[in-house]
Amino acid sequence: MPSAPTPHAVSPCDLRTVFRTAAADYGFLQVFFTTPRKFDLGRNRFNLTADAPTAYPRANSIAVLVYPYAPFTADERIPAYYIASNRAYHSAKKLAEALTTAGIHVEKTDIPVKMQLEAEGIGIKCRNSLIALPEFGTRIVLLTFAVREIPPETLSELLTVLPSLNTRQSECGNCSLCMKACPTGAISENGLTTERCMRLQMETAQHPDSVRAMQKTFIGCEICQYACPRNAKIPPADTESFRAANGAEINLNDVFNLKRLITGDAAQARSLVGRNFTGNGKLTAEAIAFAANDSELFLSLRNEIFAAADSPFDAVRDAVRYAAAVEKKRGSRF
Known part of the structure; x- marks a missing residue:
């Protein structure tokens, strides 16, 4: 009985299929194999890895894992993103073990994933700073792995595998729904003013009284996501x-x-x-x-x-x- 092929005997295309199949089993319905990059993060308040090539010298690519989730209705106070984020975190650990067993070496990374997708031309950056993907809107959790055996995909290769990923999707244009919905005025035509964003003000247990008076969900704010028309067709959980x-x-x-x-x-x-x-x-x-x-x-x-x-x-x-x-x-x- 022939032994299973080693990663070095399998084409990158086949390894991507192995990776994507395993990822889907753990809820990651899309995977993008991107180029390791260096970014200028300024203050870097979240202590992200700005220089992936230096931090992960053996990585051929950065795999961006997309974990979509369904929101709850706006009046239920339940934090859909944080429940999904916690589940995605634990699923990623199990996925890493499965990939290692399959001979694909990965390491979880904390790179600026939204900047990574922007640099690759994937998705749309919305005014609220979130990335929207055609099938899932902004209701996604994004995680990243440094991958040793799989090289980056070109955009044309990616669209062959994921034709629904329409990279020509329009920008926000004249839509101002999230700007009007944001109770702190953190969103403008120029993007998000992070210092005014209520989600960031809710990171700790202690909140200003102004935030307590406006909060709609536990843990963090999702008001702009409820307003975004890109999320309108997602059925609630x-x-x-x-x-x-x-x-x-x-x-x-x-x-x-x-x-x-x-x-x-x-x-x-x-x-x-x-x-x-x-x-x-x-x-x-x-x-x-x-x-x-x-x-x-x-x-x-x-x-x-x-x-x-x-x-x-x-x-x-x-x-x-x-x-x-x-x-x-x-x-x-x-």
Whole structure:
């Protein structure tokens, strides 16, 4: 019985097929093999790898992995991106193991992936700084691997494999929906002003009161993505019968129930979105703010909210202060 061919005996085209087939098994429905590049990142606030050729000298290409996801409806507060991001992260680890077994050596990287795609002419950079792809809009998680055995693809090669990737898709043009929707005015015709972006202001557990008053989803803001017409045809995910990564069917409305989170029962929610995003009482503090912003919710959860004043977390205690201030201001209007 002949042995399986080694990577050196297989054409790059065949190795790409092996890679893409394995990636699809883990939810990465598109893969782009791109050229390792060096970028000027300025402040580099996310500590990304700016010089991929130096950091990964044995890499022939950078594989950009596309993990699409379905959003939830805008009134459900559930952070679709962060649930998908956490799942994609763990799927990428399993994919790396599978590729290694197949003889393809990969290493997870943290390069500026949006700049990488722009340089390759793939996708459209939207005004909100996100990359949109024709089939998935901006509802995608992007991860990258440095790949040893597979060279970059030319754009014509890529379009042969993925004909739906229409690189001539129009820019945002006269569309201003995300600009009008952004509550902080962070988006303009010239792009995103990161310092004003609410998602970035929600990175830690402690939020300014102005953000608490405007927040629509847990963990980060998705308002501009709900407004973007590129996402309009994506069917929303079902919150009541959501399939977790382990295959279990769960009700996300129960997991992100405000009373449950306000009383500190956040373990299941944290496991879904990633513990690194949700430390220091973040979900509890945000749940308190959601309740404070709705007079009926506040009245029904008042005891639980003020009981949280004894929390060991500064952000939670400050959210209780915010709730009291909102209710006092609301009461003064009657």
